Amino acid sequence: MSIVITDLCKSFGSTPVLQRFTWTVERPMVLMGRSGCGKTTLLRILLGLESADSGTVTGVETPAAVFQEDRLCPQLTAAANLTLTGHGLTPQDAERELRTLGFTDAELALPAARLSGGQKRRAALLRALLCRDAKTLLLDEPFTGMDAELVEDAVAATKRLAGERPTILVTHDRTAVDLLGWPVREV
Numbered sequence: 001m002s003i004v005i006t007d008l009c010k011s012f013g014s015t016p017v018l019q020r021f022t023w024t025v026e027r028p029m030v031l032m033g034r035s036g037c038g039k040t041t042l043l044r045i046l047l048g049l050e051s052a053d054s055g056t057v058t059g060v061e062t063p064a065a066v067f068q069e070d071r072l073c074p075q076l077t078a079a080a081n082l083t084l085t086g087h088g089l090t091p092q093d094a095e096r097e098l099r100t101l102g103f104t105d106a107e108l109a110l111p112a113a114r115l116s117g118g119q120k121r122r123a124a125l126l127r128a129l130l131c132r133d134a135k136t137l138l139l140d141e142p143f144t145g146m147d148a149e150l151v152e153d154a155v156a157a158t159k160r161l162a163g164e165r166p167t168i169l170v171t172h173d174r175t176a177v178d179l180l181g182w183p184v185r186e187v
């Protein structure tokens with residue numbers, strides 16, 4: 001199964017953002033491009049959150065996403081956020097994965113509302129990656145707010161858990177791109 005994007009066009013008012021954008025994503029890939037070139041807009045169209053003006057998209061079945069915003073349930077712990085969407089994921093497994101991305105006992109006990117920006121981002125990334133039922137992954141700037149060491153751990157978790165699923169990962173982080181080793185598409 002692949003994500004197949006054909007001749008996608010999107011304008012906001014008179015400003016074209018995507019112009020006949022065509023891309024087939026058969027496995028994990030990185031999407032890069034200057035700020036404002038339409039990367040988030042593309043992912044939002046793939047998720048059905050925005051409509052395209054023309055063109056077609058197929059193959060985005062049961063996606064899991066890291067949105068531009070973290071979208072965690074603020075009153076739940078990070079692990080509870082993960083088990084909410086990860087079918088069959090035990091709280092113990094969720095906590096073990098969070099620990100691999102640096103979560104301490106104290107942080108595991110906090111509601112998401114009280115986590116730092118980088119901690120929320122790590123939880124949002126693991127939530128998407130641990131949706132085993134998801135057939136495709138759409139990850140918008142998943143490493144935001146992480147220092148170099150954490151990016152290394154987050155990249156390792158991303159490679160391990162994404163597997164061979166068709167994945168679009170948007171990032172500006174060249175170090176992360178080098179560590180991922182995934183093919184890069186420039187918009």
Ligand SMILES: Nc1ncnc2c1ncn2[C@@H]1O[C@H](COP(=O)(O)OP(=O)(O)OP(=O)(O)O)[C@@H](O)[C@H]1O
Pocket residue numbers: 012017033034035036037038039040041042
């Ligand atoms: N709902 C909207 N209404 C009007 N303009 C919008 C809307 N959403 C996005 N845009 C514009 O479309 C362009 C592309 O935005 P988008 O967020 O897709 O860029 P991006 O490549 O993800 O940027 P960045 O790398 O900075 O996150 C920008 O100029 C933005 O201002």
